[in-house]
Amino acid sequence: MRSRWSSDAVAGLDPVALRVYTSRLLGSEPSLVLFGGGNTSVKHLRPDPRGGMRRTLTIKGSGTDLSSIGRDGFAPLALDDLLLLRERKTLDDETMVELVTLALLDTRAPRPSIETLLHAFIPLGWVDHSHADAILTLTNQPDGAARVRDALGGAVGLVPYVKPGFELSKAAASVYDADPSISGLVLNKHGLVTFGETAEESYERHIELVSLAEKRIARAWFGPRMPTIQSQADVSSLALSLRGLLSRRRHTIVRSDASPRIRAFVDQPDLGRFSQQGPATPDHVLRTKRLPLVLPSADPADAPQAVARYEAAYDAYVTEHADADHDFRHDPGPRVVLVPGVGMFTAGRTAAEADAVAQIYRHTMNVIEGAESMGGYAALPVRDFFDIEYWPLELYKLKLAPPDRELAGRVALVTGAASGIGRAAARVLAAAGAHVLVSDIDATGAGQVAGLICESGDAAEPLELDVTDPSAVSSAMRQAAIAVGGIDIVVSNAGIADAASIAVLELDAWQRSLDVNATGHFLVTKSAVRAMREQRIGGSVILVCTKNALDPGRDFGAYSAAKAAQLQLGRVLAIENGEHGIRVNMVNPDAVFADSRLWSRDLRAGRAAAHGVDVDQLEDFYRRRNLLQSPIGVDDVAEAVLFLASDRSSKTTGAILPVDGGVRGAFPR
Ligand code: ZN
Numbered sequence: 001m002r003s004r005w006s007s008d009a010v011a012g013l014d015p016v017a018l019r020v021y022t023s024r025l026l027g028s029e030p031s032l033v034l035f036g037g038g039n040t041s042v043k044h045l046r047p048d049p050r051g052g053m054r055r056t057l058t059i060k061g062s063g064t065d066l067s068s069i070g071r072d073g074f075a076p077l078a079l080d081d082l083l084l085l086r087e088r089k090t091l092d093d094e095t096m097v098e099l100v101t102l103a104l105l106d107t108r109a110p111r112p113s114i115e116t117l118l119h120a121f122i123p124l125g126w127v128d129h130s131h132a133d134a135i136l137t138l139t140n141q142p143d144g145a146a147r148v149r150d151a152l153g154g155a156v157g158l159v160p161y162v163k164p165g166f167e168l169s170k171a172a173a174s175v176y177d178a179d180p181s182i183s184g185l186v187l188n189k190h191g192l193v194t195f196g197e198t199a200e201e202s203y204e205r206h207i208e209l210v211s212l213a214e215k216r217i218a219r220a221w222f223g224p225r226m227p228t229i230q231s232q233a234d235v236s237s238l239a240l241s242l243r244g245l246l247s248r249r250r251h252t253i254v255r256s257d258a259s260p261r262i263r264a265f266v267d268q269p270d271l272g273r274f275s276q277q278g279p280a281t282p283d284h285v286l287r288t289k290r291l292p293l294v295l296p297s298a299d300p301a302d303a304p305q306a307v308a309r310y311e312a313a314y315d316a317y318v319t320e321h322a323d324a325d326h327d328f329r330h331d332p333g334p335r336v337v338l339v340p341g342v343g344m345f346t347a348g349r350t351a352a353e354a355d356a357v358a359q360i361y362r363h364t365m366n367v368i369e370g371a372e373s374m375g376g377y378a379a380l381p382v383r384d385f386f387d388i389e390y391w392p393l394e395l396y397k398l399k400l401a402p403p404d405r406e407l408a409g410r411v412a413l414v415t416g417a418a419s420g421i422g423r424a425a426a427r428v429l430a431a432a433g434a435h436v437l438v439s440d441i442d443a444t445g446a447g448q449v450a451g452l453i454c455e456s457g458d459a460a461e462p463l464e465l466d467v468t469d470p471s472a473v474s475s476a477m478r479q480a481a482i483a484v485g486g487i488d489i490v491v492s493n494a495g496i497a498d499a500a501s502i503a504v505l506e507l508d509a510w511q512r513s514l515d516v517n518a519t520g521h522f523l524v525t526k527s528a529v530r531a532m533r534e535q536r537i538g539g540s541v542i543l544v545c546t547k548n549a550l551d552p553g554r555d556f557g558a559y560s561a562a563k564a565a566q567l568q569l570g571r572v573l574a575i576e577n578g579e580h581g582i583r584v585n586m587v588n589p590d591a592v593f594a595d596s597r598l599w600s601r602d603l604r605a606g607r608a609a610a611h612g613v614d615v616d617q618l619e620d621f622y623r624r625r626n627l628l629q630s631p632i633g634v635d636d637v638a639e640a641v642l643f644l645a646s647d648r649s650s651k652t653t654g655a656i657l658p659v660d661g662g663v664r665g666a667f668p669r
Helices: 015-027 079-087 093-102 116-121 133-139 144-155 166-178 199-216 232-246 260-266 282-288 300-321 351-373 382-389 392-400 420-431 443-455 470-484 507-535 557-580 601-611 615-625 634-645
Strands: 039-047 053-060 074-078 126-130 156-159 184-187 191-196 253-257 336-339 343-348 411-414 435-440 459-464 489-492 539-544 582-589 656-659
Touching (some): 015 039, 015 074, 015 126, 015 199, 039 116, 074 079, 079 093, 079 116, 079 166, 093 116, 093 392, 133 144, 133 191, 133 199, 133 351, 144 184, 144 199, 156 166, 166 184, 184 199, 232 300, 232 343, 232 470, 232 507, 253 351, 253 470, 282 351, 343 351, 411 470, 420 435, 420 489, 420 634, 435 443, 435 470, 459 470, 470 507, 489 507, 489 634, 507 539, 507 557, 539 557, 539 634, 582 634
Parallel strands (some): 156 184, 411 435, 411 489, 539 582
Antiparallel strands (some): 126 191, 336 343
8 A cells, every 4th residue: 555645735735724634634545444434533633612722632524425525524622621531440432432532622513433443542643444455454364463473474453353442542541652663553353543743644654554465465356156147137137036025124325346356256166155255344344234135146036035034144143232222223134145156236225325335345345355365264253243333332223224215226217308297207217315326328418317317416327228229128127227237217208299280191200109108118018017917016107298188179189099009008007017016107297398309490470370369479488288277398298207206106006197287078987
């Protein structure tokens, strides 16, 4: 590992800005810390809001990510108040948190790290703590202490494993006091702490010790060993089946990774033993759970039994270790699923969460492989993982998280989503928490819409899709399964419109309307319900039809006839899929002009002529002809789509919801 220190970058920085700088240097190295892991501090003088200057410990807030931390990610505490605590014999977690909180010098500061006292009790000005892969590779072996001594010599003190908190802080401080010449502490099966008189000294010591450890590790790289027999279709079937099983209690996003790196791990003959010992450092248990599920085969038919066995074992583990008054339980399903010959699946409430699980497990693989190539991997006893997984100080972080949104964990595919109703529906579903696949024949437009959704903090991915191309449609559904595990909501919306009286309508135009406005919906919904049936957790299909399907006008035959076929397709789908918990409903908008690509200049001219009004008067004509005399906007239609997508309409299928201001000839019947 090389140092990223730059003397130019630190010129003129105050202590907290310098603390931000080296914290980010550590955070930019995934083999040191991942997702809120690790913590850093500085001791300095700071004005006390009540007057005078105070000796201050400024420490990372609990759960803040070192890679992106800023000044507001740190909490300033009265150092002398913290040091008083070292005299105590014991201090339970709750009292410790209360006393640490009382020492805060800023009421708006984040909750200080759980490891605050460890930082306070080390007398040097700068302290850096990480969960470095290389250090864990050494400690997580049966003779871990000897491995650390061998690699790092007397440069570090060794601290036996204790759960973070008061006891660990005191233990670490006594090891330091016994030999203040050391440059760091190795916390057994947990990580590395370095310290120094300056930010640079503490940081450089960290990099140096990790580099020394790295030199001792000769990780064997085996490469995939088993023949790849799985086709993309098989992997997507397995993803659908797994996602269905993991989403029975609450919807989950499932990511898959079949890369050679993952295959090298999952194809090892010893995978069963390798993988069933526990994470490399306790705080990973919160993301990955203690154990991954190893599937016996790539056959989706084997998955239900394997998941059920995992869940039963997880429940037994909680029952065995929990106190009698313990009532909270995490979902019993696995977060990591390993499949020899295929790869890895990871689960999370959002794609970002599933990605974090995957990234952490990739580092777990490195540590396990490194240790196995040396003396063998040896993780902490089960009890220690349970104590972290169900530690009230960690569960507290869950309570801080905002409540789930209505469509959290669900995947929605919207076709024709680069503009108009499709775009509005994509945005509304994403805002409700769904992971939206924004598809359109216009790949650039789909990319822009997905980009806008992501910018606002929601989740979306673009997908180029011609709904009239059967192989493109079925491949899109497989891609969705591989990317996010499957599909829950389909908004079949893509459409075109041409105005012409049937007497002069060209066969081409008629055929093209049928291709997009009828067959396109057939292809999309056929693939969707097949995927939903494989998942076995139901689903919601919404067909964006038109008022014209029930109440056609003149000179619009190709459109109205194809849309009537689409509407009847929806009704038949509802009949055929109710037993699978799949709801199919239709939305019938009328005359949605704003933000629409459907209403081309030609179409406007054609419809104006058919109704005998001026083109300029067309929008007004449509508005006046409805009972509410209201213009219809894309957001009105999107709201109806959201209702039909959500569980609020869980008892509704085969329905037609008009969004037309009330057009009497179009009343559903
Ligand atoms: Zn730690």
